[in-house]
């Protein structure tokens with residue numbers, strides 16, 4: 001092997017690295033034209049490159065893939081479903097209590113007496129604590145993140161609705 | 172990354188991760204463990220990883236896990252730098268079969284075993300997975316020049332191993 005062979009082999013490696021230099025390319029090609037030993041080596045390096053690129057994939061068996069999806073995506077989907085269901089159940093329970101408070105009042109709307117307002121506030125308090133209890137139940141079955149996104153904003157709106165309700169009933 | 176994106180990534184790249192682990196560890200059970208652990212880690216970090224960069228993230232993570240495991244397995248199996256540890260699948264290969272790309276693959280897989288774990292990783296991440304040089308250098312915590320020198324030496328060793336096996340271009 002001459003110095004020129006060493007240089008040519010180095011250039012061949014750089015070419016495989018993706019370096020593009022027309023002068024180096026020309027020098028390599030003119031050496032390869034006269035040196036069978038370097039030709040063989042460069043061809044061998046190219047075979048290695050092609051063989052590595054064509055290595056057959058070793059597939060992860062389907063059962064392992066499904067197990068991963070069971071433990072991640074599918075489990076999360078179930079949690080979200082349970083959280084949404086619990087949030088709806090909570091909202092429905094709160095709505096039922098509110099509606100029943102409105103509907104069980106006999107007669108046309110009239111100015112509420114002081115003790116009636118106090119009773120309404122107490123009942124509202126009970127309704128809210130029931131809703132909060134249902135919420136805690138939901139939290140046990142669902143992720144905190146989902147609860148925070150869907151239930152907390154709803155909870156914040158409940159007292160506002162109650163004050164609006166009480167105000168609407170003032171003469 | 173959304174749940175749907177995670178599922179796509181798992182289906183698309185799960186086998187690449189597994190393949191890398193098989194070539195690094197040459198142990199089916201260990202490779203499956205690494206693939207599963209890598210994908211579970213992606214699930215845990217899915218908020219930080221974008222779908223577009225998931226493949227590189229998975230390969231980097233799988234590679235780190237492979238290195239940890241190969242250290243544990245090294246007492247039993249690993250071969251230091253040098254061609255001495257190359258396994259031969261068939262001592263008298265039929266020349267017609269040598270032209271077959273699957274036999275070339277077999278020979279190369281065996282020849283890869285003759286490389287040190289780091290050089291094997293360099294070859295796999297660059298030549299098989301096509302990751303960028305900077306990315307590989309960063310993953311393996313080696314300078315770019317060292318990476319290229321390791322790659323050149325490894326290509327040459329693989330070429331010599333194939334030539335010794337009678338696989339000619």
Ligand SMILES: [Zn+2]
Pocket residue numbers: 002004005006008031035037038039
């Ligand atoms: Zn030459």
